Amino acid sequence: MHFFHFSKKDINLFNSQHINLINNQGLYKSYINRDFRITNFKDQAFDKKRNYAASHRSVLVSELEKKYFGVNNKDKVMSNIESLKLNNTYTVTTGHQLSLFTGPLYFLVKIINVIKLADRLNQENKEINIVPVFWMATEDHDFQEIQSINLYGKKITWDSKQKGPVGRFNLDGFSEIKEQILDFFGNNNDAQIHDLMKIYDGEDLAEATFNLVHELFKDYGLVIIDGDNKNLKKMFVSTIERELKDQFSYKAVSKTNKDLEIDGFKIQAFAREINLFYIENGFRQRIEKTDEGFEIKGLGVYSESEILKKVQLNPECFSPNVVLRPLYQETILPNLAYIGGGSEISYWLQLKGIFDSTNITYPIIGIRTSIMWIDKLVSKKIDQIDLVLEDLFKEKDTVKRQFIEYHSSKELNFDEIDLIESQLVKKLEKSILSIDSTMERYKNSEIVKLNKQIEGIKSKLVKLSKENHTKSMKYIDQIYDKLFPNGQMQERYLNIFSFCPDGNISKRIDMLYKVINPEEKDFLVIREN
Incomplete structure (x- = not known):
């Protein structure tokens, strides 16, 4: 590790x-x-x-x-x-x-x-x-x-x-x-x-x-x-009772939310008038303040004295x-x-x-x-395509584009080959014509053949490079699928068992x-x- x-x-x-x-x-x-x-x-x-x-x-x-x-x-x-x-x-x-x-x-x-x-x-x-x-x-x-x-x-x-x-x-x-x-x-x-x-x-x-x-x-x-x-x-x-009587939490949070917004901070949760649920018969329902008192969906409407009595008798029902x-x-x-x-x-x-x-x-x-957890299989793929850890925090498409640009310029730079080819053709032309000036057609034909051979080699290299990139692109997809599954941070998606192929959870803890x-x-x- x-x-x-x-x-x-x-x-x-x-x-x-x-x-x-x-x-x-x-x-x-x-x-x-x-x-x-x-x-x-x-x-x-x-x-x-x-x-x-x-x-x-x-x-x-x-x-x-x-x-x-x-x-x-x-x-x-x-x-x-x-x-x-x-x-x-x-x-x-x-x-x-x-x-x-x-x-x-x-x-x-x-x-x-x-x-x-x-x-x-x-x-x-x-x-x-x-x-x-x-x-x-x-x-x-x-x-x-x-x-x-x-x-x-x-x-x-x-x-x-x-x-x-x-x-x-x-x-x-x-x-x-x-x-x-x-x-x-x-x-x-x-x-x-x-x-x-x-x-x-x-x-x-x-x-x-x-x-x-x-x-x-x-x-x-x-x-x-x-x-x-x-x-x-x-x-x-006592807090449950105060919430029912005065809705104090709504008032406090509403004021704080206004202050946070003025200060430019993000609001994460919004308070209700009453921030309590009622639990009964397998259901958890909101308690709503109404003109008649307090409504619990599916159970009825209660006066203040009735609901406060419930608090005293069954506080466990208030959530x-x-x-x-x-x-x-x-x-x-x-x-x-x-x-x-x-x-x-x-x-x-x-x-x-x-x-x-x-x-x-x-x-x-x-x-x-x-945390981010890179297992052995993903780690091996990262090494195989020469990524560094810093690359993993870029957008996947950015990593792919940079990979192709770098490796294509490195693998498929034919400038030197083209220069040597040009020099070779000139020398061949000069040599052939210096021996027999009537061999112009022969010279042209052979140079065309030579050009085709070189272009064929270059095309083959391009094809192989693309195939290599296809494999590398697949690796990048697989790496991101494990580290950012469904586009989420790994820690928010994968279960601990995913990193325990031997079934030993305590060892990882x-x-x-x-x-x-x-x-x-x-x-x-x-x-x-």
């Missing part, structure tokens, strides 16, 4: 806001609490300590202990959970949807980022203890976004007619999907993937995802949390959307930082007003590492853990040799 770093400013894959959120968070000082620097975490912990109640710790630990009851191989995780009882223990968090078999590669990259960040902070400051957390987005209801994975050029899809929060989906049809994946790994029954397929199971998708992620990261002490929990939601009741979910997370966790992708972190810029109005500490935000640095601002290229 070889590892290369490229400045994100130089590779034309990231927009200016993404780059600024990595290199210059000071531009956003009105929209964040502190910028992402290791030296800022001690002060961040001091702020969080002032408004995170001890009672929240006890509820959090209790629910985590219940979640991990009966789970195997959890010693390091349980040590971290136990430490959360202490008021000097904090978390750093990332989260994701319940993507099928971990979905695109960056699912795992995000998790490794928070694990490495926790390790770095624990080395840096002995006064505080940091625990890495993965937040499962079990209440998300967009099944289409998670139901497929792309593996070895094939799209594998879990078809299900179920509706509502995906974490509550039963696993009907799951075994067929597992068989399709295992078909790629032949009869290697000793491969880790066979064990993972057995572990990736449970009563529902939330449990299956929990089991899989725990198995992959148990030795790193990763704590996994599911926000679809009645006792955790109880800690958020925050993209605007309020971060606030829910920061309410129940003693969290210092959230790590995510560029678009994800951009919408956090819109949320500080919500945090300020609820006296919840706004976390430090950071963008995860972005361990490698990623060694090379990923959450403080690193550059784009990481991993090249197999």
